Amino acid sequence: MSHKRMPKRKAAIAVGGVAALGAAALLLPNANASQDGAAGDASVTPKTLKASDASDLASQLQSVLGDAFAGSYYDSGSKQLVVNVVSGDDNVIVQAKKAGAVVRQVENSTAELKAAAKTLKNKATIPGTSWAVDPKTDKILVTADSTVTGAKWNRLESTVKGLGSDMATIKKSAGTFKTFVSGGDAIFSQVANGTVRCSLGFNVTASDGSPAFLTAGHCGVAAKDWSDSETGDPIATVDQATFPGEGDFSLVKYNDATTQAPSEVNVGNGQTVQITQAADATVGETVFRMGSTTGLHDGQVTGLDATVNFQSETDPNGVDTVTGLIQTNVCAEAGDSGGSLFTQDGGAVGLTSGGSGDCTNGGETFFQPVTTALQATGATLGDSGAGAGAGDQAGGDEVGGSADPSASAGDETGTGDQSGTGDESGATADPSATAADPSATAGDPSATAGDQSGTGDQSGTGANDGSSLTETH
Template identity: 35%
Template sequence: MKRTTPLRAALAALLMTVGLGAAAGAADAAPPPEPSTAAPAATAGLLDAMRRDLGLTAAQAEERLRAEKTAAAVERAALRTAGSAFGGAWFDPDTGRLVVALTDSAEAPAVRALGADTRLVRYGAAALDRAAARLDALGAPAGIAGWHVDPRSDSVVVTVVRTERETPAVRAFVDRARAAGPVTVAESAGAPRTYAAGTVGGDPYYTGNVRCSIGFSVYGGFVTAGHCGGAGAAVRGWDGSAMGTFQGSSFPGDDYAYVGIHSGWWTVPVVLGWGSVPDQLVRGSAEAPVGASICRSGSTTHWHCGTVLAKNETVNYSQGAVRQMTKTSVCAEGGDSGGSFLSGDQAQGVTSGGWGNCSSGGETWFQPVNEILGRYGLTLHTA
């Protein structure tokens, strides 16, 4: 990436020192290997951010990162082992272990042998996914914030905006949702909105009169949010110079995009820490389980942390519904759209939208990065 300020020059020098620089044209690089379950490198700044936003000591944050990395590997193994009996999984921060829901108790011993706790449920992942798909086919009113499969309650959680709960349109949608399958109703203090405002993760870029944030470097460019620009739109970098072009974009339905960069810019496997934490290296994209800690970098509110609240949520924006999103307790504001979500050193997704702000709190959704990589045939730039 093109960099001229002292901060950016220092970053470039650091990358050269540790041998991370790479040409943007290296599109034939091999995909990253599966990460180990060893504890990810945790800088003092990252531990400070987790202490600030999650109420942990440095030692607790370090232990949690180690446990979450193990849980991510156990979840992949549990999915293979349980097969059709798999009912979803989540990380329990109190025990530091993954909990796997099962529809057949006969699979429990094999799953527990992997290092997970188990819970017997009635419906399971496949049935709940079918119920959520039936909701996706319904037209949702503005008072419905979204819905997602929740393995912890063994139901599809429909989230309504608190002030709209008793309106006829919302009540009618909830009734139709309950007819579609097992449904639990939750409340949100605000309605979801996107975070665009009038290639290092978190860095700003501009298209038209909109400012958004870079998600993650891929060979040849970066990934970001689709609502930030349509295919063919020109992109200017943080310094105002021509940076690249949207090669692909999808919104609503999805909220992801791929920007190809011009000569003079290059990609690096780094997410900006904005001085709150050191700049973070990206080493892979292993998906973190529900309940895991997660941090976000964006060009407006910089670095904030929280936890993964839900996966595969349909978010009902005013512009249209976006599916297969991940919900977090992290705050964000205008201009943070497209920015990076990390769990430890693993890329998770790009910021889409949410409600609230970083003064009073809120919730934010991201589009999972592995879906974006697969959609456009991209390779994540990793350290």
């Protein structure tokens, strides 16, 4: 399999290849602009908001309402923010309504939900389980994958019942939780037992001013040196990595300090999304995930502050617990780990961590919040290196820039070779490709679906053996 080498001073965001048409239609062009407010008296009529504005309003109301605040979510149908309150104080309700939110009185406070999550941690930290706060139901949603059976299931079910019927719900997932090693613009590392493949998430500037990128922490723990091609020389080195524990993120610095690292995501078909800011996830909002294995997919945020218990990759009897993740129903597969989760208007939301299911049957997927990763590493979003903007990316040599409109679908087989290739990240996607055909992958379109599964196998890391919750390298 041949790989084009990216010019040394051109490094592009990890994401490219054939996009699922359903997600692409939603994402491009940027439509459904929000309104500042609904008609009528804004003091009593909920405002119509776009998701990012709803997230900002939720943060403001959390501060204003204090202990009365019990979570919030975005109603994508009405484009309104719904705020849960546990106080019957009319002043509290009036404040939230005047701000433009829909107010809903609920039973469980934030403190009570956090206490329930702590009980789950103490009594039910079992590989193949997860839990997250679901503000739509005002409960904790507990999920168990297909490996949680027998005594493990009984223990989990007993713990959930002990919390009370109004505090938590439990459901079974058909798949297994795993990390998805492989992804966005594919990045590779050679380890003792084979090749590890992950995805570049977002280009950033490290605290010392050098160009770098964020990816999944389990990728940074698995290998130190990363290349933009399977057999190429390393172009970047892990600076910091967190996994397991309080997150799943790595900061990887480019070895060449003059590397240009544009702050954008290439979503295929000659289209890019400029990444302008880090954004906190809001339950109910639509988000987009890009990965080299499965391309572009969209879905909704379903839970926040999720705890996921992966089967340990190093200890057959152990568990790798990761906290503080975003839960969604966006699909992902092996090879998507570390890839970008973002919003239509250019907000960097998450890095692909792991989950269950696939892009045929769906499932649950978890993401590391970008805001937390930036805070922990001291990095900032934005272009690194002089002239890293789109204007410097002429022709087909532009990683993430506009693709040559004359490029045909047939030309695009070179596209996938974009495991980092600056050359084509903007190549035209095959319009005949559908979401059901993710085998036309972004990271290496020359590989077949069967080849992808071999890549994602990660025998060197033990990640994708299907025995447990899987991290998505």
